[in-house]
Amino acid sequence: MDVLRQLQGFFKERRHYLLFSILCLAIATALGLVYPTLLRRLIDNVIVPRHFEGVPMLALTALGVVILKSFMQFLHGFFGGRLGNFLAYRLRNACYEKLQFLSFRYYDTAKTGDLMSRLTGDLEAIRNFIGFGFAQLLNVLLMLFFGAAVMLSINWQLTLITLITMPLLTFVALKFESKIHPTFQDMRQALSSLTTAVQENITGVRTVKSFARESYEVDKFTIRNEYYKKNQLNAADLWGRYFPVMELLASISIVLLMGMGGYLVIRQSLTLGELVAFFSLIWYIIGPMWSIGFHINNYTQSKASGERVLELLNQPVDVKDEEDVVELDPAKVQGHITFDHVTFAYGNKMPAVVDIHIDAPPGSVIGLLGGTGSGKSTIIQLLMRAYNVNEGSIRLDGTDIRQIRIKDLRAQISSVFQETFLFSSSIRNNISYGMSNVSMEEIIRVSKLAKAHDFISELPDGYDTVVGERGMGLSGGQKQRIAIARALLKNPKILVLDDATSAVDMETEHEIQAGFKEVMKGRTTFIIAHRISSLRHADEILVLEEGRVVQRGTHEELTATPGAYQDVYHIQYADHIAQIASAAEKVNP
Structure with a gap:
């Protein structure tokens, strides 16, 4: 739960939503206990003694409980949804802001696909658990407590016999959680690797095609996809091994209830209505135990996702203001x-x-x-x-x-790099990137200095022409001239x-x-x-x-001095020097 405690700071302002969500779900759960009680009274007080005049009152009570329970469940969903979305909003902004200020040292080794996975799939898993899963997990404990309390009030001996397998069922469920958590961590890593492969392939599709390496990329993706599938199968194997055991233990409780409960009814130590109520209440115990694997699954996924998101948020910033x-x-x-x-x-x-x-x-x-x-x-x-x-x-x-x-x-400082990056936007917006209140005259002026104005003017929409991702649709020289104009506009x-x-x-x-x-x-x-x-x-x-x-x-000093500069000069100007020498030889044979 340490991960959830660290995430708490992102929804502290809306934590009352969590409390309201849990409270509404607890009320809805408690109201659910009214059904077995009504069923018990229907059998023992109405059907057996044939006092049918009590049916309308029981029916109206049941209707009122249904309406109130539905309203509480609506409020649970309302507050849970608000909480989850608020948390996801804050986390997404925090992660994106962190990415803006992380040092270059971090990006030297970071993978784009992995970062995208953290900001999408991992955040969604956290949103679902904090918004709904956490309350549902607490509700499992409430259902166990409420159900056991009512059962004990009816017949404590039958309750103890019926629930004798519950400690073992709990042990198996916790064992399952300890096994499934590492599997889900591996699964998230495998998914990040898969996402990275796709992102790199799409970004470098021109390189792939120019080298005719489509088959190689397919094989590379297949290997990563196979690893992801292997992790999925490992998780499925764990579910397949543990859930039948949990279902068997739960079914033993039903068998014990049928045998012992029937015996007590025959001996008149238990009424028929109480036995029927017991059958309804036992599902208040077995139901949560069966679903605890699902809730543990959600918790485990959100925990693994939370660890990955917090890893990003807790990354140290090497270069920062003193x-x-x-x-x-x-x-x-x-x-x-x-x-x-x-x-x-x-x-x-x-x-x-x-x-x-x-x-x-x-x-x-x-x-x-x-x-x-x-x-x-x-x-x-x-x-x-x-x-x-x-x-x-x-x-x-x-x-x-x-x-x-x-x-x-x-x-x-204004920079023009060898590898030009343009955003998927208009040329006007690329040149004036990050600057407000820039006049069109200024944009045209720097474009002319960068020798970009003429080719921009010939484009279908001029400066409003939208360039593709990374400037696709423009030549390398055109992109570079736009980047030069962008640098000059910064003054x-x-x-x-x-x-x-x-x-x-x-x-x-x-x-x-x-x-x-x-x-x-x-x-x-x-x-x-x-x-x-x-x-x-x-x-x-x-x-x-x-x-x-x-x-x-200076250039003159270095060209006159033997060394690396002079060597480069002779290589780059060899033809030009040869032409000058040839012309001089013709003039002075």
Whole structure:
């Protein structure tokens, strides 16, 4: 029940709904005990002595009980439904908010399908149990207590004999719960794995088809589906082994009641009406014992689901605001970035960057060049404080970014990543993402700077054209230009271009870079690029290898110095250099 206690905080404001739901169900259960009593009086006081004038009164009493019981059950459903929906609403919001603020370190290993499963199937299991299942589980105890109390008041000897198998039945039910809980945990994990497989396949369907790997994906899904089926069969096997035992024990109680009850009626130690009432009351005991497996099943599923949801909610946030955090005044931000001997490693891996020192005055342009895994993107992630540095510090205008409110820091940084993400919305909304009161003139202005206005204008609905999921329907270059426009509209003090023109042709790249020259004025800009043409105008270029700076300087300085930069330059401009040499040879044979 520790899981339920932790979840209590999410419905504390509506816990009176739970109390009302339980109270109404308890009243409905107590009213159900009136039926055996009425049946007993009908037989002993009306039918046997043939006093039929009492039938109307008993009938009216039964009708009144039915109406009142139905009303109580309605209120139980009403309050239970309100409680369950309120809890699900609060939990769903809490989980989604948690996902927004979890650190990048968490998403490095998290699986989308698993997270989707927690926010849908797991939340639904919790909603059903807290809204209805918890009250129903308590109602089992109420039915046992009320039923046993009335039976004892009629004949305590027959009650004890009839209920002699109940302790064993309870033991079997609890044993079943201890076995079924791990099975349901495995089942939820298997379902998450299944959901992840589907999500990844749908997201990467173009890759699947381009490699003709449909059969491989089917086989991969079949393996996970087989594992899920295996867990379902394990649960069914447990039900198949335990429920017949519970039914046998319950049936023994009926046999004992028939034998002993009939004997007492013959000896006139028990009236016929009392025996009939006993048969009705015994189902108040057996019924809950038979259904206790169902309620335990619901409880077990909700417990497993609650553990998974709480695991998400209790995830530590590695990167968060400190207590003495500084709030930035946007008007005073200059954009002076300093990396002071920064070292960082992802978890227990080898350092991704080592002893990085960068001094980027306001308005300067810093270029980063290096192969895959050299640490270029890590430097940018650290600047945005996606991770905290292990050693050294990063400062904005002289203030350590760990002392700046994260929201304020990131509001001053605008990024264009190599892998462009667009939302399933209009182009207008994608460009103005997260910004209100943006005029159409501003959107068109930044679109022209990003060389996106012309192709947007040619689309059927222009800026109101809805792009598909992840920007499907647009070319890579078109998506990248929309992302550039989105970054420019933010009007940041710090601009990050992470291979921002990798998906466009050389001509378009030169056009976009010409537009960048205007928007870079007064902004500190970091450019990650594989093309030297994107870096040649940078104030300082850093060449990285295995997380270390191996060369630094301007384009002219680096091309004149033997090293990695010069090697890349010769590779990228080999044809161009050969053409110049050939032309010179013709002029001066």
